[in-house]
Amino acid sequence: MSSFLSLRDVWVEYGDKIVLERVNLEIEEGAFVSVIGPSGAGKSSLLRVVLGQDAPTRGTITLDGVPLKPQCDSDRGVVFQRYSVFPHLTVLGNTLFGIECGRAPLAGRLFGAARRAALAEAEEMLAAVGLEDSLHLYPAQMSGGMQQRLAIAQALIKRPRILLLDEPFGALDPGIRSDMHALITSLWSEYALTVMMVTHDIGEAFALGNRVLTLDKLRHDPHAPNRYGASIVYDLPLTRKAPQRAETRAVLTQSA
Ligand SMILES: Nc1ncnc2c1ncn2[C@@H]1O[C@H](COP(=O)(O)OP(=O)(O)OP(=O)(O)O)[C@@H](O)[C@H]1O
Ligand SMILES: [Mg+2]
Incomplete structure (x- = not known):
């Protein structure tokens, strides 16, 4: 029985450079998953394979038990840091x-x-x-x-089933960013979204997500930096639930 979004033994390689290795991930419908990790760890690469923009070099990704189609479709919506x-x-x-x-x-x-x-x-x-x-x-x-x-x-x-966010607030001023946090939290519940958000900001990861994943290399060979890829080294479930509809109505009107 697979969960809503399921990644089984996913690898992403560019030429002889291994970026992600052995990524296994089960995401429940309605989750808000934050993804953190050092620059170059492969966070955007992970999002791109879930988006279907890139195919993993190995492994399988399924949505509701069905293999992802190799191109973007309306199942998945995406917001990048800029220029979307x-x-x-x-x-x-x-x-x-x-x-x-x-x-x-x-x-x-x-x-x-x-x-x-x-x-x-x-x-x-x-x-x-x-x-x-x-x-x-x-x-x-x-x-x-x-x-x-x-x-x-x-x-x-x-009406995507998964909303993918790649540092969507990274270029914004702190005050605006907190307005956007309120907005995305309310949309998460209002539209019953499943969200996967990459961020450099650990505070943001914990403030918004109900699960925080850390991508990093478990093994590192200083003589062959391309030899090992990153995988999920921490997977922290938080207890937060999506706020109730009535609460989010108020937030939506305020932030409008
Ligand atoms: N199309 C590509 N061809 C070759 N190498 C690539 C390609 N895309 C990404 N890479 C390499 O894969 C590694 C991971 O890149 P990725 O953009 O996924 O990292 P990231 O965790 O999102 O980093 P950042 O936090 O800086 O955005 C990097 O070393 C990058 O140079
Ligand atoms: Mg990135």
């Missing part, structure tokens, strides 16, 4: 694009009633991330925090 949004589209355009790609993959556009429904959905999602007054702005006209709110809306509009 399209500069030539407005806030509304960026969010609609996420829906249209999923529902009209050939034409890339929806029409008539389908488009009106998509617009309403996009506006609702933008309100949930606090951008209801910024629908017609372009990314260059917005702060870093607003751009990350947009990136989150764009990822969530596809």
